[in-house]
Amino acid sequence: MSGREGGHSGGAPRGGGHGGGPRGGDRGGSGGPSRRNERGRERNRPQGQREWSRTAPRERTRRADPARLVAFEVLRAVSAEDAYANLVLPARIRHHRLDRRDAGFATELAYGALRSRGTLDAVLSRCVDRPLDQLDPAVLDLLRLGAYQLLSMRVPAHAALDETVGLTRAVAGAGPSSLVNAVLRRVSARGLDEWLDEVTGDLADETERTALRHAHPAWIVRALRQALVAHGRKPDEIDALLDADNAAPVVNLVALPGLGSLDDALAAGAEPGPLVEGSALSGGGDLGRWSAVREGTVRVQDAGSQLVARAVAAVPVGERDADDHHEAWLDLCAGPGGKAALLGALAAQKGATLLANEAAPHRADLVRQALRPVPEQVWEVRTGDGREAGTALGRQFDRVIADVPCTGLGALRRRPESRWRRSPADLAELGPLQRQLLDAAIDATAPGGVVGYVTCSPHPAETTVVVEDALRRRSDIEPIDAGAALDAVALKPLGAGQGPTAQLWPHVHGTDAMFLALFRKLPTSGGKTA
């Protein structure tokens, strides 16, 4: 948990109003020294100086602050229903009609508490007189929300405490509010740094200490450190990488080439994306205010995803016999359609066609939606198992992208809960599927054609090892320099290449940690020997 006052996780939303007054729920207030202080901005609060409500918990408000209620509902949906925070949060914000400032507070609180779960639980376990798994799960979520406000947000201690107790009374009843009050008082006795020293003090293992300090599971810290080394970087970059995982990602926009315009976004203050043509970095807010976003010709897409899709579309394919040859492209694992939309637009510009394949029917529907702005004669969506692509499609393609299911360890900053859901067992489970999909992608590629193997994970087991395996097993492919292919479509040199493969990083490139390997399919007769 790197959030400190002033750090990302601890940064208060500008102009926010979630400090509460001297009584929980009293946010409008009068008589405070300044509106800013009264409304919860408390910059550079010296450690140890706490202001407490004099009101007993059971006499305090039952009214839940809507922004904190939204954060609570998100944590409950994630814990109890395995929901994805990034899908639940916007719906809850709309349901409670939060304004922009409250939505910012709810987002920071929910995402921060989800990301920091391991560290918050380590602190809470020192403040609760029983194992945390014996608490009512809803009460545990309330404690996490309170502890996150106390330790990592610029919320005055009395407000964090009173508001969380008020929320507890509103959603869990008066009974648990005394427990929440007592536990959060214990939490508030120390600042984050002191707690981190306390909970890491008796850990002999340096990785375990790093894990608690940066709010990642230890196995992921080990895996990411190993990934840095495997991709030619230094192991001591791990702190910067973990910090980048804990930072709120900027919103990357892509204008579908030939279809979308970023003019509205740029006029509203978005900045041109530094890495890739036709992209912009937006401060967020309601993107639906722009017609291009509503129409789907401007989309939210990580710059790393844009780069790998553009690289697969641009790398030269072998000479084709007929002058009027129209390239056929295949997106083997297309759902929900981010890369398919970009590839479809690029295909339209190049006179190519795109078949977007997806195994899950509801995700295939999302691909159709994403491709809607692209002329319909350019694309087709198929629902089916990509592993059959070599035989079931009855034809071969000039370009195939296999953006395979993976652990997503490269996109942790977007999915705050996912680091606590994943386990090393996922790697073992995904490995065979990733290999089968890459094999099918190669089988479905015409001689001279290009295959792109993509993951949003830098883990060697899902990236370099899969690629080395394929090169060892198959005599009909040769590697293409993926770093050079990325540089060819980027606005500046990325330095992402390592051998023939390429790896982008959040702490270096500001993108998700996308991995790209490119292969050329060799003519069967002239193929290299195994």
Ligand SMILES: C[S@@+](CC[C@H](N)C(=O)[O-])C[C@H]1O[C@@H](n2cnc3c(N)ncnc32)[C@H](O)[C@@H]1O
């Ligand atoms: C990493 S996501 C692809 C992301 C997508 N390319 C994009 O840019 O939006 C992997 C996708 O593969 C799909 N999938 C899983 N198993 C599959 C299979 N056997 N064949 C085809 N697709 C599969 C998943 O449902 C998921 O939508």
